[in-house]
Amino acid sequence: MQKTPQEDPAMAKDWIACLTYKSVATASPGASDLQTLVSKARARNRSLGITGMLAFEKDCFFQTLEGPPAQLDLLWSAIRQDTRHNHIEVLSEHVVTSRLFSDWDLLMDERFLDAPMVASPTPPAVADHIARIVVLALDGDDTGLNALIASFADNGWTGDAVVTLLIEPAARALGDAWMADQCSALELTIALSMLQLAGHALRYAPASETIRKSRYSILLATAPGESHMLGTSMLADQFTDAGWQVEMAFPESEQALLNQLGAQQPDAMDIGLSDALPRRHALIKLRSAIEHSRLAAIGRPTILSVGGRLFSEAAASAASVGADYARKGIAGSAIPIAELVRQNRKRQA
Numbered sequence: 001m002q003k004t005p006q007e008d009p010a011m012a013k014d015w016i017a018c019l020t021y022k023s024v025a026t027a028s029p030g031a032s033d034l035q036t037l038v039s040k041a042r043a044r045n046r047s048l049g050i051t052g053m054l055a056f057e058k059d060c061f062f063q064t065l066e067g068p069p070a071q072l073d074l075l076w077s078a079i080r081q082d083t084r085h086n087h088i089e090v091l092s093e094h095v096v097t098s099r100l101f102s103d104w105d106l107l108m109d110e111r112f113l114d115a116p117m118v119a120s121p122t123p124p125a126v127a128d129h130i131a132r133i134v135v136l137a138l139d140g141d142d143t144g145l146n147a148l149i150a151s152f153a154d155n156g157w158t159g160d161a162v163v164t165l166l167i168e169p170a171a172r173a174l175g176d177a178w179m180a181d182q183c184s185a186l187e188l189t190i191a192l193s194m195l196q197l198a199g200h201a202l203r204y205a206p207a208s209e210t211i212r213k214s215r216y217s218i219l220l221a222t223a224p225g226e227s228h229m230l231g232t233s234m235l236a237d238q239f240t241d242a243g244w245q246v247e248m249a250f251p252e253s254e255q256a257l258l259n260q261l262g263a264q265q266p267d268a269m270d271i272g273l274s275d276a277l278p279r280r281h282a283l284i285k286l287r288s289a290i291e292h293s294r295l296a297a298i299g300r301p302t303i304l305s306v307g308g309r310l311f312s313e314a315a316a317s318a319a320s321v322g323a324d325y326a327r328k329g330i331a332g333s334a335i336p337i338a339e340l341v342r343q344n345r346k347r348q349a
């Protein structure tokens with residue numbers, strides 16, 4: 001069994017303390033206040049050897065900090081006394097052997113930093129289609145929605161295009177509607193399931209002979225406790241069409257996920273967060289699920305991928321959970337994941 005730094009002080013220098021907390025801003029900070037806070041914090045963190053991430057949402061801060069225990073203690077006592085926030089709640093505090101944020105001196109939610117990111121403009125016709133899809137889904141008009149989605153396929157749109165250009169943006173628009181209190185959580189979940197059902201009509205790139213022969217297998221799971229399963233369900237169609245052996249899991253807990261992973265030992269596992277909502281708070285739990293999945297699959301290492309709105313909007317979050325791959329969206333991940341599996345199998349051979 002691995003020793004802890006307490007049992008073996010010689011190891012202590014290599015250990016990294018890791019702290020995650022949530023707090024409430026005392027006064028709503030503007031973008032420039034946040035930028036000032038982050039740039040000062042970055043400079044100090046760099047000098048202390050501290051890495052981490054900071055997010056700000058709905059008047060709450062979420063921060064993960066990691067670094068040598070003594071330096072982290074020092075910084076933590078300054079942060080705790082900072083009057084710009086209060087109601088500080090420590091969510092997790094532990095010691096680990098390696099950093100998760102090694103490349104970042106402090107990541108801040110991209111929306112608050114530097115120049116605003118310019119989204120590529122959506123052509124008006126496509127924006128119209130998305131708006132119609134949202135209305136039909138919120139109205140519960142499954143017949144209309146199925147007919148509309150099927151009509152794109154009839155007009156030559158590929159499955160990948162319908163998913164990427166219409167279904168995913170519609171899911172995000174539905175998430176935005178919920179965040180703006182324009183629909184209830186139940187209406188959002190129902191609308192997403194309707195999108196999911198309509199999506200079954202789509203077809204994707206046909207099976208690759210190599211993959212079929214190699215019998216690549218994947219476990220497609222929603223993140224433990226995640227109620228939105230649009231992405232996971234649509235991935236099932238894509239991976240099946242691409243020749244993979246597909247199993248699915250909708251675990252309520254991390255343990256249930258690990259049990260299924262241990263029983264099936266697939267070549268790859270994808271864990272999906274909501275495609276409608278950013279779920280930033282789920283990052284910590286997801287990271288734990290990934291860490292434990294690596295241990296559960298120790299005999300036959302599994303390629304671990306993650307996806308969801310969080311990853312499509314802030315690609316850097318991928319590194320924070322320790323996954324091998326982060327999907328930018330629902331479509332198009334069968335090929336890069338197959339390549340990772342191929343390399344993995346070669347290493348084990």
Ligand SMILES: Cc1cc2nc3c(=O)[nH]c(=O)nc-3n(C[C@H](O)[C@H](O)[C@H](O)COP(=O)(O)O)c2cc1C
Binds near residue numbers: 023042
């Ligand atoms: C939510 C929040 C997060 C912060 N994160 C950091 C940080 O990561 N690094 C840092 O040096 N200061 C951070 N600060 C600022 C510190 O609280 C403090 O102002 C700064 O370290 C200067 O400390 P001093 O006044 O003891 O010199 C943060 C402040 C807030 C409100």
